[in-house]
Amino acid sequence: xxxxxxxxxxxxxxxxxxxxxxxxxxxxxxxxxxxxxxxxxxxxxxxxxxxxxxxxxxxxxxxxxxxxxxxxxxxxxxxxxxxxxxxxxxxxxxxxxxxxxxxxxxxxxxxxxxxxxxxxxxxxxxxxxxxxxxxxxxxxxxxxxxxxxxxxxxxxxxxxxxxxxxxxxxxxxxxxxxxxxxxxxxxxxxxxxxxxxxxxxxxxxxxxxxxxxxxxxxxxxxxxxxxxxxxxxxxxxxxxxxxxxxxxxxxxxxxxxxxxxxxxxxxxxxxxxxxxxxxxxxxxxxxxxxxxxxxxxxxxxxxxxxxxxxxxxxxxxxxxxxxxxxxxxxxxxxxxxxxxxxxxxxxxxxxxxxxxxxxxxxxxxxxxxxxxxxxxxxxxxxxxxxxxxxxxxxxxxxxxxxxxxxxxxxxxxxxxxxxxxxxxxxxxxxxxxxxxxxxxxxxxxxxx
Numbered sequence: 066x067x068x069x070x071x072x073x074x075x076x077x078x079x080x081x082x083x084x085x086x087x088x089x090x091x092x093x094x095x096x097x098x099x100x101x102x103x104x105x106x107x108x109x110x111x112x113x114x115x116x117x118x119x120x121x122x123x124x125x126x127x128x129x130x131x132x133x134x135x136x137x138x139x140x141x142x143x144x145x146x147x148x149x150x151x152x153x154x155x156x157x158x159x160x161x162x163x164x165x166x167x168x169x170x171x172x173x174x175x176x177x178x179x180x181x182x183x184x185x186x187x188x189x190x191x192x193x194x195x196x197x198x199x200x201x202x203x204x205x206x207x208x209x210x211x212x213x214x215x216x217x218x219x220x221x222x223x224x225x226x227x228x229x230x231x232x233x234x235x236x237x238x239x240x241x242x243x244x245x246x247x248x249x250x251x252x253x254x255x256x257x258x259x260x261x262x263x264x265x266x267x268x269x270x271x272x273x274x275x276x277x278x279x280x281x282x283x284x285x286x287x288x289x290x291x292x293x294x295x296x297x298x299x300x301x302x303x304x305x306x307x308x309x310x311x312x313x314x315x316x317x318x319x320x321x322x323x324x325x326x327x328x329x330x331x332x333x334x335x336x337x338x339x340x341x342x343x344x345x346x347x348x349x350x351x352x353x354x355x356x357x358x359x360x361x362x363x364x365x366x367x368x369x370x371x372x373x374x375x376x377x378x379x380x381x382x383x384x385x386x387x388x389x390x391x392x393x394x395x396x397x398x399x400x401x402x403x404x405x406x407x408x409x410x411x412x413x414x415x416x417x418x419x420x421x422x423x424x425x426x427x428x429x430x431x432x433x434x435x436x437x438x439x440x441x442x443x444x445x446x447x448x449x450x451x452x453x454x455x456x457x458x459x460x461x462x463x464x465x466x467x468x469x470x471x472x473x474x475x476x477x478x479x480x481x482x483x484x485x486x487x488x489x490x491x492x493x494x495x496x497x498x499x500x501x502x503x504x505x506x507x508x509x510x511x512x513x
Contacts, residue, residue: 088289091170091186091218094195095205099226103195103264103285104158104171110271111286113160155185164290179440179455182212183405183495187481190294191220193285194245198231198261202244207441210245214252215403215443215457216497217477220292221249223259224285229266233276252443260285298367302392303332304471304479306423307385311372324355324372325381330423330478334373334389335364341390342381343469348390349377384425386469386479394471394479397501399432399463403473404452404484404496411451412460412484412494420464422482428465429484435459452494459499473497 094100108114156171170185186192192213196206213221223245231237242259249257260269261280268274271286283291306327313322334340334351341348353374354362365371373387381387388394406412412431420429434452436445436459445459452458473480477497484494 087166087168088191088292088294089168089170089189090191090193090289091172091182091189091213092193092195093172093182093186093209093213094224094226095197095200095203095209098195098197098200098206099264100195101171103193103224103226103262103270104169106264106267106270107169107286108158108160110267111160111162113158155181162286162290167289179208179212179457180405180407180495182209183216183457184407186213186216186218187495188477189216189218191222191289191292192218193222193224195224195226196241196245198225198227198237198241202241202248204441206245207248210249210254211252211440211443212457214249214254215438217474218254219256219294221254221257222285222288223249223257225259225261226264228261228268228274228277229263233261233263233268233274235277235279238280258282258288260288298331298478299333301331301367301476301478302394302471303334303389304330304394304423304476305334305373305387306330306425306479307381307383307387308424309383310381322374323378324353324374325385325387326370326372327424328370329365329367331367331476332389333364333366334387336361339390340375340387341393342375342379343386343388343393344396344467345380345385346396347377347379349375349379352376384427386423386425388469394469394476395501396467396469398465398467399461400470400501401435401459401461401499402482402496403438403457403459403499404494405457406452406454406494408486408491408493409454410486410493411453413451417487418493419485419487420462420468420482421485422468422470423479425468427468428487430463431484432461432463435461460496462496470498470501472499 092100092104158169158171160167170189172182172185194206194209194213196202223242225238225241228238238261246257246259260282261277262269262285264270268276269280269284271284273284307325308327311324311326334354336351336354338351339348340351351373354365355372356362356369414431414433416431418429418431420427434449437449437452438445438457440457449458471479480498482496483492484496486493
């Protein structure tokens with residue numbers, strides 16, 4: 066993975082490979098497709114399970130009358146999950162091989178936990194969707210593929226599981242893989258790879274299968290270790306959400322020091338670059354980039370926490386966004402968005418909310434609920450009276466003040482937001498910016 070023109074690359078001073086060595090992946094699958102077993106097998110065969118964890122799983126398996134360790138118990142950590150044999154919450158697992166580091170989000174399969182899949186897959190570079198080789202493509206499998214497409218997860222792996230129960234037959238695998246890939250293509254996901262696996266026996270998970278010599282592709286782990294992630298955040302325009310303003314003690318050496326601290330969400334910022342502070346629109350030049358271990362660095366790359374110093378004494382505070390003047394995002398107060406409602410309380414037109422995007426927090430009003438989406442096809446239905454928990458819909462929001470935005474399709478990091486109940490701080494809705502609209506008058510407060 067190479068840096069863009071003018072950006073630091075391997076061999077350059079101060080180059081930090083950062084996210085190039087890290088893969089964020091999410092797993093999803095319908096109930097009983099064997100997803101938890103697959104994740105457990107992956108961790109077990111990668112030797113990413115501690116001895117005491119494996120002993121606890123073996124003990125719990127014996128108590129359930131099983132002859133061998135049930136590897137699904139490595140991920141189904143909640144008591145309700147173990148008792149019901151289903152995944153309810155998102156389980157995050159961190160593991161590494163000599164070739165790559167991984168953050169794995171194991172997401173639920175039930176339709177009533179669709180919201181959990183949305184949160185688990187929102188930052189994923191790749192999604193692994195399981196399909197039972199015996200059942201072809203279920204309705205919930207279609208939902209998982211649709212959510213992955215909606216979240217613009219750039220890579221998709223179709224793990225056709227339980228091949229041992231169909232005699233490891235190539236025609237069965239080919240039929241299931243073709244059906245899934247065709248549906249994913251309809252949703253706009255072109256980059257898919259199908260892998261025949263048996264999570265129970267470990268075929269093609271970490272080690273190649275002796276029972277499927279007709280398959281010449283990579284194992285699941287081999288693919289995860291070698292796949293290139295297109296959405297390297299360093300290739301995107303630089304976006305620096307300001308977290309706080311730093312002033313040095315009044316000493317002779319540091320007199321007049323003013324820095325703006327935060328984490329670079331995307332792109333690369335260089336010392337000497339002309340920038341704009343949004344939403345005010347004031348421009349200046351970066352005269353210093355300070356890191357914990359270095360003063361006056363030449364550049365900062367995505368995911369680094371740094372302090373910027375500007376040439377001009379501007380009014381900059383938490384929630385502002387610093388961006389290259391030549392590649393600045395849009396600024397506006399009204400925009401459309403696709404949202405997944407998370408809370409048991411419904412979302413209605415006229416509801417007053419707090420909108421959180423990166424470090425910015427602003428009052429907002431839900432101007433309208435425009436459509437509810439069919440979770441299987443992403444087709445827009447009629448405007449609903451409310452959005453309930455697990456519903457995905459399209460809405461229009463109006464903010465009390467101007468906000469700097471990227472469309473989610475252009476930058477997943479700065480195009481995402483959450484809506485919060487101002488009364489109790491509960492997270493209500495997760496959203497993705499669609500399109501900004503011309504400035505409009507803020508509706509009269511209503512609803513909550």
